[in-house]
Amino acid sequence: KPTLIYVNERQVGAREGWHLVPSTFMGVHLNKLGRHNGWPSFHPRVVRMWDTGTTWADLQPKREDTAWASNEHVSRLDYFWRHVQKAPKPADLLMTLGMTPEWAVAPGEPNCAHAHYGAKACHPPANLMEWRAHVRGLAQRYKGRIRYWEILNEADLGMHWSGSSAQLLAFVAAAADELKIADPSNVVIGPNVTTMGYRLLSDFIRL
Numbered sequence: 001k002p003t004l005i006y007v008n009e010r011q012v013g014a015r016e017g018w019h020l021v022p023s024t025f026m027g028v029h030l031n032k033l034g035r036h037n038g039w040p041s042f043h044p045r046v047v048r049m050w051d052t053g054t055t056w057a058d059l060q061p062k063r064e065d066t067a068w069a070s071n072e073h074v075s076r077l078d079y080f081w082r083h084v085q086k087a088p089k090p091a092d093l094l095m096t097l098g099m100t101p102e103w104a105v106a107p108g109e110p111n112c113a114h115a116h117y118g119a120k121a122c123h124p125p126a127n128l129m130e131w132r133a134h135v136r137g138l139a140q141r142y143k144g145r146i147r148y149w150e151i152l153n154e155a156d157l158g159m160h161w162s163g164s165s166a167q168l169l170a171f172v173a174a175a176a177d178e179l180k181i182a183d184p185s186n187v188v189i190g191p192n193v194t195t196m197g198y199r200l201l202s203d204f205i206r207l
Contacts, residue, residue: 023045024045024046024148026044026045026046027044027045027046027047027091027094028040028044028046028047028048029047029050029051030047030080031051033052033079033080033083034079037083039083039087043087043089043091045089045092046091046094046148047080047084047092047093047094048093048094048096049077049080049093049094049095050096050153052076052077052080053073053076054073054076054077054080054095055097055098055099055117055121056097056098056099056100056101056104056131056134057099057100057101057102057117057121058073058099059073059074059077059134059138060101061101061103062103063103063130065133066134066137077095080093081093081142081145092146092147092148093145093146093148094148094149094150094189095138095148095149095150096150096152096190097135097138097149097150097151097175098151098152098153099117099121099122099160100118100120100122100123100124100125100131101118101120101121102119102120102121104125104126104127104130105123105125105126106126109123112158112159112162113158113159114159115159116159117159117160122158122159122160122161122162123163124161124162124163124167124168124170124171125171128170128171131171131174131175132174132175132177132178135174135175135178135179136181136182139178139179139181139182139183139186140182143182144183147183147185147186148186148187148189149175149179149186149188150188150189150190150191150192151171151175151188151189151191152168152171152172152190152192154192154194154197155168155190155191155192155200156193156194156196156197156200157196157197161191165200165203165207166207168191168204169204169207172190172191172204175188176188191204
């Protein structure tokens with residue numbers, strides 16, 4: 001049964017009084033770039049990479065190292081980065097990571113419901129070292145170009161994540177570790193949830 005409790009702002013590190021919202025707080029999705037090369041008139045500071053064909057499953061469809069020079073999805077990520085840099089007021093990319101390629105999933109895992117991102121993409125990887133290697137490769141390739149990184153989209157939805165809160169923590173911690181090693185100035189965000197995901201988020205925070 002849900003309950004409400006009072007939490008003093010000092011307990012969560014909130015600053016007292018009014019303060020400015022940073023420009024990076026406001027962003028947009030810019031889908032289907034390439035079919036168009038538009039840019040909104042209000043000059044967003046952040047463009048979020050989701051539903052852009054740039055998931056782990058897209059970027060590394062085979063166990064071998066990502067073919068950075070020939071993979072069309074890598075070229076797409078590069079295209080997005082160049083596009084936001086050409087804007088009248090250049091924006092940052094927020095790179096959303098996740099969606100496990102089928103080769104990295106433990107044998108016998110069932111297909112994901114509504115598997116828009118790959119038949120097995122919602123499952124945690126069988127070996128976190130392979131996830132680490134993927135994140136490390138991305139972080140090194142885009143060092144100084146991508147500074148904002150988000151781990152998973154709507155992690156409470158089964159189509160995006162089927163693992164436990166403990167597995168989610170290990171998944172996020174491994175990515176954050178690699179991102180910070182590559183560049184200590186990287187900002188790591190996530191996982192985000194929908195309004196149905198408060199229990200998952202609460203369990204994640206308590207771990």
